[in-house]
Amino acid sequence: MTTxxxxxxxxxxxxxxxxxxxxxxxxxxxxxxxxxxxxDGVSLVTxxxxxxxxxxxxSAALDEAGDYRVGGA
Amino acid sequence: xxxxxxxxxxxxxxxxxxxxxxxxxxSTGAPREVSLSIEGMTCAACAVRIEKKxxxxxxxxxxxxYATAIARVTAPAAMPVAAxxxxxxxxxxxxxxxxxxxxxxxxxxxxxGPGQQATPGEQDDPAARHAAYLRRRLVxxxxxxxxxxxxxxxxxxxxSLRFPGWQWLLVACTAPVALWCAxxxxxxxxxxxxxxxxxxxxxxxxxxxxxxxxxxxxMFVLDRGSQDGSLWERLIHDSGGGIYLETAATxxxxxxxxxxxxxxxxxxxxQAMRDLAAAAAKEVSLLGPDGTExxxxxxxxxxxxxxxxxxxxTIAADGEVEFGRTAIDRSAMTGESxxxxxxxxxxVMGGTIVLTGRIVVRAEKTxxxxxxxxxxxxxxxxxxxxxxxxxxxxxxxxxxxxAVLACAAATLAGWLLAGSPASPAFSAGLAVLIIACPxxxxxxxxAAxxxxSGRGAANGIFVKGYQALxxxxxxxxxxxxxxxxxxxxxxxxxxxxxxxxxxRAELLRRAGAVEQASEHAVAAAITAAALVEAxxxxxxxxxxxxxFKALPGLGARGTVDGREVLVGRERLLIEHGLTVPADLAxxxxxWEQAGRTAVLAGWDGAARGAIAVADTVKPSAAPSVAELRAxxxxxxxxxxxxxxxxxxxxAVVGIDEVIAGTLPADKAAVITRLRADGHRVAMVGxxxxxxxxxxxxxxxxxxxSGTDVAISAADMILLRDDLRTVPDAIGLARAAFRTIRRNxxxxxxYNVAAIPLAALGLxxxxxxxxxxxxxxxxxxxxxLRLQRYPLQAASQHQEESTNxxxxxxxxxxxxxxxxxxxxGPRPAADDRRRQILHRxxxxxxxxxxxxxxxxxxxxxxxxxxxxxxxxxxxxxxxxREGQGSRRGDRAPRPVLKHEPATGKLPSKGMQ
Numbered sequence: 001m002t003t004x005x006x007x008x009x010x011x012x013x014x015x016x017x018x019x020x021x022x023x024x025x026x027x028x029x030x031x032x033x034x035x036x037x038x039x040d041g042v043s044l045v046t047x048x049x050x051x052x053x054x055x056x057x058x059s060a061a062l063d064e065a066g067d068y069r070v071g072g073a
Numbered sequence: 074x075x076x077x078x079x080x081x082x083x084x085x086x087x088x089x090x091x092x093x094x095x096x097x098x099x100s101t102g103a104p105r106e107v108s109l110s111i112e113g114m115t116c117a118a119c120a121v122r123i124e125k126k127x128x129x130x131x132x133x134x135x136x137x138x139y140a141t142a143i144a145r146v147t148a149p150a151a152m153p154v155a156a157x158x159x160x161x162x163x164x165x166x167x168x169x170x171x172x173x174x175x176x177x178x179x180x181x182x183x184x185x186g187p188g189q190q191a192t193p194g195e196q197d198d199p200a201a202r203h204a205a206y207l208r209r210r211l212v213x214x215x216x217x218x219x220x221x222x223x224x225x226x227x228x229x230x231x232x233s234l235r236f237p238g239w240q241w242l243l244v245a246c247t248a249p250v251a252l253w254c255a256x257x258x259x260x261x262x263x264x265x266x267x268x269x270x271x272x273x274x275x276x277x278x279x280x281x282x283x284x285x286x287x288x289x290x291x292m293f294v295l296d297r298g299s300q301d302g303s304l305w306e307r308l309i310h311d312s313g314g315g316i317y318l319e320t321a322a323t324x325x326x327x328x329x330x331x332x333x334x335x336x337x338x339x340x341x342x343x344q345a346m347r348d349l350a351a352a353a354a355k356e357v358s359l360l361g362p363d364g365t366e367x368x369x370x371x372x373x374x375x376x377x378x379x380x381x382x383x384x385x386x387t388i389a390a391d392g393e394v395e396f397g398r399t400a401i402d403r404s405a406m407t408g409e410s411x412x413x414x415x416x417x418x419x420x421v422m423g424g425t426i427v428l429t430g431r432i433v434v435r436a437e438k439t440x441x442x443x444x445x446x447x448x449x450x451x452x453x454x455x456x457x458x459x460x461x462x463x464x465x466x467x468x469x470x471x472x473x474x475x476a477v478l479a480c481a482a483a484t485l486a487g488w489l490l491a492g493s494p495a496s497p498a499f500s501a502g503l504a505v506l507i508i509a510c511p512x513x514x515x516x517x518x519x520a521a522x523x524x525x526s527g528r529g530a531a532n533g534i535f536v537k538g539y540q541a542l543x544x545x546x547x548x549x550x551x552x553x554x555x556x557x558x559x560x561x562x563x564x565x566x567x568x569x570x571x572x573x574x575x576x577r578a579e580l581l582r583r584a585g586a587v588e589q590a591s592e593h594a595v596a597a598a599i600t601a602a603a604l605v606e607a608x609x610x611x612x613x614x615x616x617x618x619x620x621f622k623a624l625p626g627l628g629a630r631g632t633v634d635g636r637e638v639l640v641g642r643e644r645l646l647i648e649h650g651l652t653v654p655a656d657l658a659x660x661x662x663x664w665e666q667a668g669r670t671a672v673l674a675g676w677d678g679a680a681r682g683a684i685a686v687a688d689t690v691k692p693s694a695a696p697s698v699a700e701l702r703a704x705x706x707x708x709x710x711x712x713x714x715x716x717x718x719x720x721x722x723x724a725v726v727g728i729d730e731v732i733a734g735t736l737p738a739d740k741a742a743v744i745t746r747l748r749a750d751g752h753r754v755a756m757v758g759x760x761x762x763x764x765x766x767x768x769x770x771x772x773x774x775x776x777x778s779g780t781d782v783a784i785s786a787a788d789m790i791l792l793r794d795d796l797r798t799v800p801d802a803i804g805l806a807r808a809a810f811r812t813i814r815r816n817x818x819x820x821x822x823y824n825v826a827a828i829p830l831a832a833l834g835l836x837x838x839x840x841x842x843x844x845x846x847x848x849x850x851x852x853x854x855x856x857l858r859l860q861r862y863p864l865q866a867a868s869q870h871q872e873e874s875t876n877x878x879x880x881x882x883x884x885x886x887x888x889x890x891x892x893x894x895x896x897g898p899r900p901a902a903d904d905r906r907r908q909i910l911h912r913x914x915x916x917x918x919x920x921x922x923x924x925x926x927x928x929x930x931x932x933x934x935x936x937x938x939x940x941x942x943x944x945x946x947x948x949x950x951x952x953r954e955g956q957g958s959r960r961g962d963r964a965p966r967p968v969l970k971h972e973p974a975t976g977k978l979p980s981k982g983m984q
Contacts, residue, residue, distance in 0.1 A: 013115045014270065018165065019122055066122035 001031075003048045006058060010068040011035070011043045020045060023065035027057055107154055109144040111137065113166040126164040127157065144168065204336035207257065211329040214254040218326045221246040222319035222842075225288075229316035229838045240292040247318045251285045255325040257332070271474035272467045273514060277328055279474070280510025284321040287503045291316055317507050320841045327849060328515030335519050335539070357389040358382075360433055374439045382427045382434055390423045390436040391443045397432035400593065401425050424761065429623070451741055451765035452786045464539060466514060466817060473821065477509040477828075484832040497834055504831035508841055513820035513848035518813050520856035525809035532864050533792030534802045541788035542813065544772040545806030547753040551701050551799070552732075552744065552766070554758035555712035555722055558776055559796065560688040564594045566602035567669045568685035570660045580682035581606045582615060583638045584674035587631040590621040595670055596629065598686040599640070628672075638676045651675040657683045668718025687721075693796040694726040700800035700865060706755070711735060711743060713762070741765035757791075757799050759783050774802060801864040808862050816852040823848035 011020065017035045024033045029050035036044040047053065055070065062068040114120055120137040127135035127146055134147040146157055154170045161168035224243060228235055252259075255278070262278035265271055357371045360379040371389045374380065379395060382388050388401075398416040403425045415421050421434055424445035440446065481502045488498030518539060526536050536542065553559050571580040585603020588596035600615075607615055618631030618638070628641025630649075639646055643653055643661055653673060660683050661671035669687040673680040698708050709730040710723045719733035732743055740758075744766045747754045756763070756770035761783065767773030768786040775787035776794060784790055789806065791798045827844045830836050 010118055012118050014265075015113075015115050015122075015165065016118045064125070066118050066125060068118070 001048065001050060002052050003046060004053065005044055005046045006070050007042045008035075008045045008062060008068050008070055009042055010066070011037060012039045013037075016066065016068070017043075019065040020062060020068060023061040024058070027053060027061055029053075105148060105150050107146045107148055107157060107170055109146060109154075109157060109161060109168040109170055111142050111144050111161060111166050111168050114142060119166065123161055123164050123166060126160050130156065130160055133157070204333065207329060207333045207336050210254040210257065211326070211333050214250050214322070214326040214329055217246050217250045217254075218322050221250065221322045225316050225318040225322075226838055226842065240289075243292065243316070243318055244289065247285060247288075247321065250322050250325050251281050251318075254329060255281050255321075258325075258328065271471055273464075273470045275474050276470050276477070276510050276514070277324060279477075279506055280324055281321045283503050283506035284317040284324075287500065287507065288316045288318045288321075291500075317838055317841055319838065320507055320845060323842070323845050324510055324512040324515075327512040327845075331515035331517075331519040334523055372440065374436050376436050376439055379433055379435045381431060383431050384427055384429055387426050388421050388423050388434060390434070390440075391438040392421060392423075392434040392436040394419050394421055395433045395435045397430050399430035399432050400428040402428050445761065448761055448764055452768045464518060465543070465813065466518060469817060469821065470514075473509075477506065480509075480828060480832065481505040487832070488834070501832060501834040501836075504834070504836040505828055508824055508827045508831045508836055508844060511820040511824040511848055512845045513816065513823070513852040516849055516852050516856075517816035517820050520853050521809045521812040521816060521859065524812070524856040524859040525805055525862075528860050528862050528864075529789075529802065529805055532798065532801065533795075534798055534805060534864075535790040535792065536806065536809075537788050537790065541772060542806045542810040544753070544788065545755070545803050546810045548755040548772050548803065549706060550709060550747055550752045551706045551755045551757065551803075552709045552711045552747070552770070553698075553728070553796075553799075554740075554756075554763050554766075555710055555714060555719060556688060557759040558757050558763075559694045559710065559722060559726055560690050561794070563689055564598035564670070564686040565689045566598055566684070567687035568660075568664055568671075569602075569682065570657065570684075571682035572654055572657055572680065575681045577682075578606055578610045578612060580674060580684070582612065583633050583636075583676065584640050584672075584682075584684060586615045586618045586633040587621065587629050587638050587640050587674075589615055590618055590631065591623055591629045593623075593629075595672060595686050596640075599672070599684055602684075633676075636676045638674060640672055640674045642671075643673055643680075646673050646675050646680050651679055653680040661685075666717050668714065668721045690722055690725045691794065691796055693794075696865075697796035697799055698727045700797065701803075704800055704803060706800075706803070709747075711740060711756075711766070713740075741769040744769040755803065757796075772803070772806075774799060797865045805859075805862055805864065809859055812856055812859055815855055819851040819855065820848050823851075 008020065011017065014037070017037050021033045021035060024030055024045070024047055027047075027049070030047055030053070031050065032048040034046045036046075038044075047058070059070055062070060111123060114123070114137075123144060124135055124137045127133055127137070127144065130148070130152070132149045133152065135144055137144040144161070148154075148157060158168045158170070221243070224239075224246065228239055228243065258274045258277040258281070261272065261274035265275055356368050357374055358381045359367045359369050359374070360381050361367060366381055374390050380389065384399070394415050394417055396417060398414070401413050401415050401421060403413055403422065415432070420437075421432075422445070423438075423443040438444075441450075484505050485498050485502035488501055489495070522536065522539060522542065525542065528534075529536055556562050569577050569581060571577050581599070581603040585600045585607075588599045588603075591597075591600075603615055607613065616633050618633050621629065621631040623629050624639075624641060624645060628639070628645040630637065630639050632638070639649055639651060643658060646653055653675075657673060657680050661673065664671040664683070664685040669685040671683055671685045673683050675681050701708050707730070708728045709732060710719055710726075710728045711732045712719045712722075713735050714733060716731070716733040719731045723729070723731045735743055740763060744754050744756055748769075748771065753772075754770045755772040755774060756766050757774045757776070758764075758767055759776040763775075763783050764786040767775055767783055772789070773787035774789045774791055775783040776791050789802050791802055823844045827836065827840060830840060
């Protein structure tokens with residue numbers, strides 16, 4: 001079990017939260033996703049998964065969910 | 074017409090243009106265009122997500138506009154619309170196909186799906202549908218409200234009146250209100266609960282459910298028949314048997330009423346956007362190789378095609394003049410008031426208006442590639458980026474709801490700990506929830522908004538929505554567009570310099586005589602000055618110029634009193650063999666540096682004098698700038714003109730900061746930069762070129778004489794040209810916002826005060842009702858005080874305020890303002906000018922380009938009575954147009970035009 005936090009930009013409302021959550025949940029091995037929403041700022045997305053996720057996979061999932069990106073300070 | 078909307082925003086790249094020039098799509102047949110109206114988007118990120126989901130489908134290209142809630146999709150003909158709708162629904166939103174911007178019956182032919190049954194007007198406008206949805210619920214709530222309130226209170230307080238089956242009667246009355254009418258609140262509360270958040274809806278939903286749940290329990294379980302004890306005794310203590318159904322009904326009804334008001338305001342705002350888009354349905358007169366003209370929809374236009382534009386018509390695409398010469402009114406695009414000249418080989422812009430001659434244009438950029446389309450896109454982008462402000466009521470609820478829940482839990486725990494049986498403990502806890510939901514909450518914002526709108530509307534100030542009120546609070550910089558905003562956009566005499574041996578009167582008289590026959594704005598200014606001069610020197614009417622001829626480059630030639638007089642730029646005179654004395658040339662350059670337009674007049678082989686004209690600064694500009702400062706705002710002048718011109722104007726009106734030489738497309742960037750510096754920016758403008766800046770600003774104020782793009786982009790619309798309405802509008806909006814806050818304090822205050830009573834188990838239906846009613850009364854009364862908000866400009870317009878047209882109804886936004894640009898001194902010439910210089914020529918008059926004028930547009934849903942009123946106003950306006958002139962600010966410019974025919978609007982990409 002690993003838990004990783006990502007700083008995600010581009011999220012502005014609860015819709016975004018649910019989209020990001022559902023996409024990340026869809027990744028292999030992910031068991032839990034929590035999002036601390038900072039509208040139009042850097043939100044903190046915490047992913048719990050059975051094995052470490054590659055950054056690419058997370059980025060791809062975020063991109064899938066909408067115009068969200070990992071990054072930010 | 075199906076192609077119209079898509080041409081405005083073709084999904085991607087030029088190859089996807091409607092009509093598909095067979096770009097590798099042979100396999101699937103011609104792609105078709107579908108517009109989906111999307112519901113459920115809450116931010117710009119939603120739009121992006123839907124876009125991605127749609128684009129993932131095979132050969133589908135989609136763009137989603139958050140502001141208009143429309144997805145424009147290019148899909149293979151084989152793909153059913155249902156598949157597109159399903160894709161959107163998978164993303165968590167709802168969609169239905171729409172004929173939004175289309176009017177022809179063919180528009181629906183390609184669509185299937187649930188939206189088809191709806192009438193076009195309902196169908197194309199989610200905002201209208203939402204308003205109707207709420208209105209239906211409000212009507213039902215109102216029907217049950219009164220009998221339910223009476224019965225509930227009466228039967229609760231006077232049990233002796235209870236009759237067999239009374240519970241069932243009450244339940245029958247309550248169920249529709251508490252379940253169906255309040256469903257929007259329940260639904261929103263549920264949605265919020267899933268995300269672990271709470272809003273106003275949560276509070277309402279909780280209150281209604283608690284009140285109903287408790288009442289049902291009290292009616293069926295606690296009903297002890299006709300009890301002993303007086304009415305008073307029961308009032309004091311018996312919250313156990315209290316029935317609060319009327320609380321549920323009141324809360325639901327009041328909140329629904331508030332929502333209906335708001336929805337109506339939103340619908341009107343979105344209607345303005347849609348009208349703009351509808352303007353895309355235009356036709357253009359294509360010139361075939363054999364010289365025949367063919368009227369086709371502008372969407373068919375492709376680069377390389379040639380089309381004819383006649384005086385008064387709008388050019389449909391960016392291109393190059395192939396044949397002919399004309400003056401062009403570019404004011405809509407650039408804000409520049411002086412019409413430009415265009416001859417063979419000159420580039421012309423879509424959206425500009427041909428004034429004098431017929432020209433043939435070869436299209437270079439069409440549809441979404443035109444500059445106009447790009448500007449409109451900038452407006453949309455800016456609007457989408459501006460995050461919706463969370464209403465203050467929701468922000469408070471976010472804290473209030475958990476607090477109330479905690480309070481209720483504490484009450485329950487407290488009673489139980491104190492050794493009370495479960496029933497009263499439970500009833501006290503529930504009573505806290507019941508009383509906590511202030512029904513004035515729903516009225517706090519709409520009541521202030523409506524009162525402010527009413528106050529503003531009587532003075533030509535339109536508030537588009539709540540956002541404008543909230544943004545006005547923190548604005549600290551006001552950016553004023555120069556041309557058409559601070560200045561009138563009209564030319565007037567700014568200087569006369571006769572050569573040696575020539576009198577001022579003679580110079581003006583001769584120049585005026587020649588210019589009298591010209592259409593040009595500069596010419597009109599000179600003529601007007603000459604007429605004034607003639608009147609003051611009693612020299613009699615201006616002589617007639619024989620053999621008048623307009624020359625390119627602001628020039629004209631004519632024979633006055635037997636002498637050939639030439640008026641024009643220095644170069645023109647030299648080309649015609651006239652000598653220009655050095656001092657005159659120097660004077661011209663000095664004027665030009667100061668931002669004026671200089672022309673020379675010459676006869677008998679030499680220039681005999683120089684005349685300067687300049688854009689007139691509005692008389693109201695200087696006082697309004699002073700008032701803006703008094704409000705603590707920093708005025709900034711923004712213009713595309715050069716620095717000296719801008720400085721000259723700024724100095725006159727008392728502005729220190731000038732941002733000059735800004736290209737139309739960069740104006741929004743200037744605003745964004747100011748905002749990035751930590752300022753809250755209000756923008757005042759009128760042109761299409763101001764649109765993006767208006768949308769980008771925290772608070773956009775469009776002058777009603779402005780273009781539709783500007784009006785749709787702005788948050789507030791000022792119908793008067795009087796600039797003093799700007800400080801008035803900001804002041805009023807601030808006052809309204811203060812009122813909203815005060816309202817909320819009342820609303821919450823009353824109910825919070827009742828919470829301890831409820832917690833102690835002392836709540837009874839009388840107290841509950843009184844708290845609700847009193848707080849509502851206070852909210853309404855405090856809002857009504859806005860009606861007396863003092864407006865500076867209002868006192869200046871006493872005589873006009875008696876005019877019906879200046880009492881536009883709240884909710885009637887100008888679809889297009891009619892700028893009667895120059896109420897000059899010559900009635901005959903004036904009429905002609907209006908026809909020609911009109912920014913939005915009446916589409917029907919020429920029966921050609923504005924096809925929308927010839928076809929009834931069924932989609933409009935404005936309320937009937939208002940529409941008729943508007944028509945009347947237009948008629949009155951027409952009559953007034955025929956009358957003589959008015960002075961500057963009072964010119965009959967800011968007049969609403971309620972024409973569904975929108976052919977005159979700058980079109981969305983059709984140009």
